[in-house]
Amino acid sequence: MADTYDLVILGSGPGGYVAAIRASQLGLKVAIVERERLGGICLNWGCIPTKALLRTSEIYHYMQNAESYGLKADNVGFDLAKVVDRSRKVAGQLNAGVKGLMKKNKVTVVEGVGIVTAKGKLSVKQGDKTVELEAKNVIVATGARARDLPFAKADGKTIWTYRHAMVPTEMPTKLLVIGSGAIGVEFASFYNDMGADVTIVEMLPRILPVEDEEVSAFMDKALTKQGIKLLTGTGLEGLAPSGSGVTAKIKHKDGKVVEETFSHAIVAIGIVPNTENIGLEALGVETDRGHIKTDGYGRTNVDGIWAIGDVTGAPWLAHKASHEGIIAVEKIAGGSPHQMDKANIPGCTYSRPQVASVGMTEAKAKEAGYELKVGKFPFIGNGKAIALGEAEGFVKTVFDAKTGELLGAHMVGAEVTELIQGYVVARQLETTEAELMETVFAHPTLSEMMHESVLGAYGRSIHY
Incomplete structure (x- = not known):
């Protein structure tokens, strides 16, 4: 006898587990199927542990350059095993957190390898045992894996x-x-x-x-x-x-x-979507180069089968997957969510220096036929950046000269992955240059460069 749910989600990454929580909030009976660890690649092997490693290298860099801050740090070194252990503990802590969230939101977690056997039906293999699940709707959130070179598969050694x-x-x-x-x-x-x-x-x-x-x-x-x-x-x-x-x-x-x-x-x-051997071919679910084709709500061409996250194509980002999951669940529950607008999804690179962006690049905006107003402000013109010893980088904003629409924002420098959200909110609210110019930015902050970049696009920059 199959266990019956309103919704079954295949995969517990940042798309799957977030969708499960929102579904529970909306009163749906939910099960989530995971073959490895709750939280998926992002939490266990991607976004989070890599940021822990990068934080270590950032501190190591500062320690090696302590003199520039009037400090002394002699015989600076590191223990690689402890560096890795810290990263794994961070991932482990968040994995435990997701387990807690599943329990708190009454989401049934089914461990094992799931296959969609028919519309609304899944088999989950747990060693020698198989568990049968039924649901009116199924969300595929199986993510992706690293792409190998065709002439050299990764061996884990060199x-x-x-x-x-x-x-x-x-x-x-x-x-x-x-x-x-x-x-x-x-x-x-x-x-x-x-x-x-x-x-x-x-x-x-x-x-x-x-x-x-x-x-x-x-x-x-x-x-x-x-x-x-x-x-x-x-x-x-x-x-x-x-x-x-x-x-x-x-x-x-x-x-x-x-x-x-x-x-x-x-x-x-790049990546390869995890769409093989989960039953999609037999159901006739349409794909494009392995990625599942969906509409703006996550619906596939097969009634009751939905898909979110990396399996649906670029951009391959955790926050995109999470938002797609919420949209899909709200639609399943009978709501009227806005369709996914990929133009408002920020991209971030957590290197040193950091990179962050949202919307069109200047070149793409020109190709699209816009007449532009472009502003650019350097970190060297910002008091907080100089005080931090992080005076390299810039903030760039691209506006439609006719309407004042913020078409895109691009940043490189310290902490820009935190700053970019200001422009993401501005785009979501359809803010123009007028509102951004009238906004008061706290001093001294790095965010003042965002204001100055907007002002610069219209010839009004104060500090540059």
């Missing part, structure tokens, strides 16, 4: 995915990072600050290619200044274990292929 890079048993001496998206740049930043000799290989003409061109150019200079070697417009033709390291065949811009040996390599070339 060729790493993000998972291996988070729990190193030894410190790389010479590290190759393949891919310069957020994941690649974050790991490059961490290992460089911890003392590794780091090289980034990027096939496209610039690093962080989805960001505004000025941000990419700034990051290129900043990372190069820190000692990271950046090879853009460069391909990788081969990667193989070699002795105690790994040998890479790197094809440079001029077409010349050069072999170089590294102690380790991190593959950060």
Whole structure:
């Protein structure tokens, strides 16, 4: 006899567990199926533990540069095992927190490998045992996994995915990072600050290619200044274990292929959605290159089957998954939520310096035919940034010259991943330059640069 629910969610990442909580709040009887650990990749192997590692490398960097703050820190070093242990404990604490939230919200947690066997029916394999579940609606929130190089699968020894890079048993001496998206740049930043000799290989003409061109150019200079070697417009033709390291065949811009040996390599070339072997093919659920096709509410082409998060395509971000989960659940419960607007989803890179953005880049806005007003304000013009010793970076805002609509905002520098939310709220509220100019920003704060950037777009900047 199958256990019956109003909603069953397959996957407990930031999309799945948030959807489960909201469904419970709306009075639905909910079960969530998880094959590994509650919280999914983000909490256990992604967003959270990587930020713990990056916090360690940030403090280590400050300790090494204590003199610039009038301090002394002699014989600075680190214990790699303890660095990793702290990161894992942070993830463990939050995993326990999700367990508590499931219990508090009366969400049934079913551990095991789930497969959708028919509309509204799932089988969950738990070793030798199988549990049957039924629900009017099923949300697929199975996430994604790291993409392997076709000619070199990660072995966990010298060729790493993000998972291996988070729990190193030894410190790389010479590290190759393949891919310069957020994941690649974050790991490059961490290992460089911890003392590794780091090289980034990027096939496209610039690093962080989805960001505004000025941000990419700034990051290129900043990372190069820190000692990271950046090879853009460069391909990788081969990667193989070699002795105690790994040998890479790197094809440079001029077409010349050069072999170089590294102690380790991190593959950060994207993700593969976890849509295989969960029953979707038999039901006829439509996909596009493995990603499930949905409308703005998370509905698939099959009645009663919904999908959220990384399985539905870019942007592959935890906060996007969470919001999609809430939208889908509210629609299932008979509400009238707004459809997902991907243009208002912020993107963040937690490297040193940080990068954050929302909306259109200047180039994309021009391509779309807008007449623009663009403002830019540097960190060096901000008192708080100078006092912090973080005077490198800028804030850039892009407006529609005709309507004053904030089309996009782009930041690089200290703590910009916290600042970006101000512009996200502004876009959600359809704020124009007039409201932003009239807003009072506290002094001294880094957020004053946001105000100055807006003023600068209209020739009214005060401090620059």
